[in-house]
Amino acid sequence: MLGENFRTLIPPVGAEIRDRFLTEWKTSHAIQPVSSDHVDIAVGNDGWTLPIPLVKTSKGWHFDTRAGAGEMRLRRIGRNELAVIQAMLAVYDAQREYAGKDHDGSGVLAYATKLSSSPGKQDGLYWPTGPDEKPSPLGEAFVTAGARNAGQSGYYGYHYRLLTSQGPHAPGGAYDYLVRGKLFGGFAVVAWPVRYGDTGIRSFMVSHAGQVYSNDLGPDGAKKAAAMKSFDPGPGWVKESP
Template sequence: MKRISQNIIRQATLSVGLATALGIGGQVFAQAVYPTADAAAEALVSSIATGDQDKLKHVLGADFHRYVPRDSVSQDDVYAFLAAWSQRHEVVGTSETSAALVVGQHDWSFPAPIVKSRQGWRFDVREGAREMQHRRIDRNEFAAIQTLQVLCAAQERYRSSVGQGKAAERIVSREGQYDGLYWDPAGQSSPQSPLTDDALVMGPDVPADAALHGYRYAILLPADETGCAFAAWPARYGQSGVNSFVIGRDGTIRERDFGRAATIKDYQRVGQANSSWTQAVP
């Protein structure tokens, strides 16, 4: 897994939200072409700034709402894009027939490239959809690594408090008990849970649409006294993520691409991880 910075994560989040807001989710038709890449970029930004759906159809294709319903548009993502545009914007040539729209102080690039044909310049929304998917997976995999670290820290807090030296064997406690890393705060006398209610969407059986950062998580048993033995795998292989991850008592995170949708049965005990797992670099 390639190294991913916090800036890339912010950029990936913006790209997913904005691309969704603009309807980049499949092939669209009847797009306008422009004499230059700059003219295409100006047309896109003008349609976003004015909220003019007819202009968006002209820039991206008449049927882009077929792929993303109107009520799924996030205004926050649109505002973030326009704010970045106002800070800085540039159309950067990537080849003789391709250019990228780059905005903001962190050089965020719009996921759909501007490409040149015999008719003129237009946004390649099909390539934009692929790029958006790559960025979503990068973001989710980075978040999965961070979540494994959070789980190990929660185990340590559990052991030093309600666990009385023992690690939890569940992510979510059974009702009325404190045998997991999260429990429902029933009253003021309830001790503080080591995890937030994000734990409710971490489990191995959580629905794919609800899975935290597109990943499912589980404690690997039997664990050592630290309890830092967790696995994370994509809820939808190839869509929400590709690599699966494990973490052990030393805090080292390893990754593996099973080439298919993994299950909890695919994981070995962390201490026995072999050469099929490689160390992840967050």
């Protein structure tokens, strides 16, 4: 029905999203005509439609798996980008929480210089904790979020990296956040797609000011983000609403 590559389109048995689909199917399902030769299958009561459309050709009705794969990619990108905006705000909140405590015994309050802490230290926003300990500001999902290996899945399809200065287009102008190896003056983080055009399109930035910005850096966005030294939302960067 879906062709020889159906496994790339359907979640495996036991997957949560598959079970959720079956539950919604039992609740409600209907055919929604788009045109005389194109219909969508609506499932559940929230307006969700199956990404693989039914189309009519000279051979009759069939599932258009090529169009379905494209629609699934677009939906995945949309979900990831919305999730990344929230992830950026989570980093913002985590940095503010982190800076409220002395984590190295120096008596100095500063922002974290890493997303994930070094072994045995609390120099990042995540560190392992026991069942009776207060959780670290960020969750374990950010352990590999900063990995630049394209084989890593990142977090919601994105890699993340902290920035230690800001440029002339940032509120307050250009200056360094680092003073004697500690982040005093502020913080910023940039996120870019693990696979451009597949896990995401736009790249994102946020600083201690709390405003998230986005920009389409193109297929070479990973290189541009890796070379980025400062939070500098100049031309091309637009404000995002949470």
